[in-house]
Amino acid sequence: MFPYVALSKDKKWMPGPYSGVELMVLHKNEQTGGVTVLRKFAAGTTVPAHVHPQANETAFILSGEWEESGVVYSQGTCFFAPKGEQHGPHIALTEVISLTAFDGPLTVV
Numbered sequence: 001m002f003p004y005v006a007l008s009k010d011k012k013w014m015p016g017p018y019s020g021v022e023l024m025v026l027h028k029n030e031q032t033g034g035v036t037v038l039r040k041f042a043a044g045t046t047v048p049a050h051v052h053p054q055a056n057e058t059a060f061i062l063s064g065e066w067e068e069s070g071v072v073y074s075q076g077t078c079f080f081a082p083k084g085e086q087h088g089p090h091i092a093l094t095e096v097i098s099l100t101a102f103d104g105p106l107t108v109v
Helices: none
Strands: 021-028 035-041 057-063 065-068 071-074 078-081 090-092 096-102
Antiparallel strands (some): 057 096, 065 071, 065 090
């Protein structure tokens, strides 16, 4: 048995760090500050190039189409961005839902 289980039906969407982005926190590691979240990007949302200075980011697209550097990615794509490395801009061509893990505090600059 897992020591922690999160059911998305019991969680709520909350505003993300950018307009058009919502987050659902599934788990937070109190020791590292790392979080596992569902992210929902409204169709047409552009997230500018940015850096997560305190956490590596791993994102897996569950649904939708996302454009990154002129390439369109869809369901089943996994992205990894090392902490401190700029990535983006990201463009949600449709509504996009991703499962994303940050191994440290979720900060954006």
